[in-house]
Amino acid sequence: MSNPAVRLASIALHLQSTGASRSGGAGHSFEVSPRPELNQPMADILRERKNASFDVNLMQTYLNGGKEYTQAKEIAYQIIRRDPILLFDGGNDYDLTRPEAREKSMAQVRRFVEIYHSLKNPIQQKAFEVVLSSYSESFGMRLYVHHMLFRNSIKMFASEEQKKKTTWVKDIDDFSVLGCFAMTELGHSSSLRDLEATATFDHATDSFILHSPTLTSTKWWIGMSGQAATHTVFLAQTIVKGKNCGLNWFMVPLRDRHTGRLFPGVTCGDIGAKAGRHGLDNGWIQLTQVRIPRENMLMRWSQIDREGNISEPPNQALVYATLIAERLCTVDGTNNLCGQALTIATRYSCARRQGTSNQQIMDYQTHYVNLMPGVAGMYVLSLVDRCLWAYWDRMEELSRTNTEEYLQYLNDIHCVAAGAKASITWWGSEILERCRRAMGGHGFSAYSGIPSIIGDWGVFTTGGGDNFPLAQQTARYVLNCVNRSMQGKPNFGSAEYLKDIKAILEFNVCPADSSAAWLDLPLLQRLFASLTVKLAMRIGQRLAPVAKKGQDKVEAVWNEHQLDVLRLSHLHTIHYLLSLFTSSVSSLGSEYTSLKPILTKVGLTWALDMAVRDLDLMLEEGFVTAAQAQNLRVARNGICKELRNDVIPLMDAFGRPDFLLKSPLGRYDGDIYNAYFDTVTRAPNCYGPANYWSTEVEPLLTRVRP
Known part of the structure; x- marks a missing residue:
């Protein structure tokens, strides 16, 4: 590191100080060190920014x-x-x-x-x-539950007549009520067909009686139900004239908005300590013979009249359509939480020096190969998120203007949302763990910011649990689409690429004959299409012999090959996300064309890392040789090393300020050690005797010894 750069960092540190010292908390202070090596982190971060290969401000504007x-x-x-x-x-x-x-x-x-x-x-x-x-993740989830889940449920499931006759939407927008979303149950999570809560129509009083008949039917993990929500939309099995007519949504009051007291028959509680989002009152709900007016059933897709005549929805998937938007939110949610963690981990890794040559730890291959795919993924998700919400906006428009076409695309966007939530949150969990490891021992300090993010992530992804059911839903859709294509029938949306299924099946051998040849996004896209189709054909062949032997036999074979089923969902999802990303880059506006090289590089980094994960399947299919597999890893490692040179500018472009990151080790200026020490010494109870000294420590030290 050149001496002028270190001196510049020293000057910057001095100018940021107040007077000659920087407060360390609790009356402690220390001088800004004149030793250049203690200011080295700031100099390193300055150099990283100076060497950016693209216009960071332009990238921020684009993002x-x-x-x-x-x-x-x-x-x-x-x-x-x-x-x-x-x-x-x-x-x-x-x-x-x-x-x-x-x-x-x-x-x-x-x-x-x-x-x-x-x-x-x-x-x-x-x-x-x-x-x-x-x-504030807890604030964000409170708002998300009230707006995205509660309000959207009214918007999607209430009839136009109900919206006009009630003040539901106005009250939600005015925050005259606080709402929550009661779907998941203690014994069933989001397995909708197994839900036990009931809504029984009482003809005599023209009302529904809502009931939680068992412990396992208790609504669980319901954000804001623990303490704050005044109302909920409640999903229940609808019983009319002794017949189960399927699931429907109901508007149910929970608490008096003046006193907070629960209404008769309503029991709500807090589920207690969680890994993160401690400011959100996730809770549980039990209803005991709670009576609501018939009009409180949301009747856009399913209606019931005074005589108990009920019409079922044209597609049962409409009942959980609101979950599609909820699952799409995981793309931006992953970008937010993983992006914060990656900003902290990459800045720390560039500011921290260690080893025999005292080099930046970001220059170690173990660091840049682990972190760069995450950095690249933030850009992929940013561009993909726009495309997915454009798809959803189109679906909402179709729901109002063309029900037939809406139903035609509904299964596809459900597949996209389920597959995206499963694959992206699994990937995000791994990226967060890489970030924690990159911080060394400090990754376990709450003040590094990483544990809090991981805790928030755990609660954020709770709705999907292990996500296996979501991935299986996507896989079933893909298998059906492959069968349709083999029969010459059309597919839509994410499965439209299967119209070329003959060419996909003929793509049997990878043409990449060097590591440089792997640096080809269209090739990688074709690779994922081929792996998807071939794995689908393999699974289909295993299921075919038992197809006519009953559902039990089919489910048994399905379970024996469940790992392949999950991978099928993942491959299809990655292919679709990669196609959305490449389409976005190819259609950049003229004002952003200078960003195309760096965007292409991040796309390649992400796609190559994903391909490395599936090398075993490529080798099984004979798609690559051992030499080609080695070249693929060389290509991935090489592009990660290249991208490492832009890592600080790439994360800067997201514009996350220090106060949002809440991490002294992720400071923008690189002054990590002073800031970290400041934070620790300002924390509660840093100084002074322990409050248990006289009761536990002093008696131990002064006890009478035998």
Whole structure:
């Protein structure tokens, strides 16, 4: 490292200090060290930024979708930093008790509503909501439950007549009520066909009686039901004239909004300590013979009249259509949480030096090969997220204008959402673990920011559990689509590529004859298409002999090959996401064409890393030789090394400020050690005797010895 760079870092550190010293908390202070090696981290980060191969500001504008939204986010950050109700005392929430965290997140909700309605620009409103949700995950989930789940359920399942006759939507938008989403049950999670809660129509009183008949029918993991929600949408088996007519959604009051007391027959409780999102009151709900008006059944797709005549929905999938949007949210949610962790881990890895040559630990292959696919994945997910929401927006429009076409595409977007949630959250879990390991022992310190993110991630992905059921839903859809293509029938959306199934089946041998030949996105896209189809054919051949022997036989064979089933879902999903990414890059606007090389590089990094994971299947299929497999790994490792040179600018482009990251080890300026020590010494109870000294320590030390 050149001496001028170190001196520049020393000057920057001096200018950021107040006077000659920097407060260390509890009356402790220390001088800014004149020793250049202690300022080396700042110099390293400065050099990393100086060597960027692309325009970071232009990339940030592109990722934000334009200058106006970029500016709106900056204003939103200012609002949060300057508002004592929104801002966490001490810069983070790691030391809050659970009751304190609950109160703080609810205070953030109340303050958010006040500020949001004072902002008249819709773009500014959106930016404020997005930024605050990133800053406080508990706040974000409260808002998500109320808006995305509760409000969207009314929007999607209530009839137009119900929307006109009631104040439901207005009350939700005004926050006159707080809503939650009661679907999952203690004994069944999100296995909808197994749900036990019932809604029995009582003809005599023109009402429904909602009941949780067993312990396992208790609604569980319901955000905001523990303490705050006044209402819920409740999914139950609908019993009419003694017949089970399938699942329907019901609007159910839970609490008096003035006193917070539960209504008769309603029992709600908090599920207690969780791995993360301590400010969110996830809870449970039991209903005991709770009576609601017949009109409280949401009747857009299924209707019941005064005489108990019920019409079932044209497609049972409509009942859980709201889950599609919920699952699509995991793309941006993964980008947010993994992006924060990667920003911290990559900055730390560039600021930290260690080893016989005292090199940046980011220059070790174990670091850059582990972290660069994650960095690349953040860009892939950013571009893919736009495409998926455009698909969903089109679906919402079709639901209003063309029911037939809407139903035609419904199975496909359900497949996309289920597969994306499974594959992306599995991948995200691995990336977060890589980030934790990259931090060394500090990865276990709450103040590094990583454990909090991992805890939030655990709660964020709870809705999918192990995600195996979601992946199996996607796999069943893919098998059906492959069969349709083999019969010459058309497919839609994510499965449209199967129209070329003959050419896909003929793609038997990989043409890549060198590591450089693997640096080809179209080739990798064809690779995933081929692996998907061939694995689907293999699974189909195993199922065919038992197809006519009954569902039990089919399920038994299906279970014996479940690992292949999960991989089929993953391969199809990766192929689709990669196709969306490449399409986005190829259609860049003229103002962003200079970004195409770096975007292509991140796409290749992500795709090659995904391909390396499936080398065993490629070898099984005879698609690659041992030499080609080795070349693939060489190509992946090589492009990770190249991308490492842009790692700090790549994460800078997401524009996450220090106060949002809540990590002294992920500081923008690289001054990690001073900031880390400051944070630790300012934490509660850093100094002084333990409060148990006189009761436990002193008696031990002064005891009478035999």
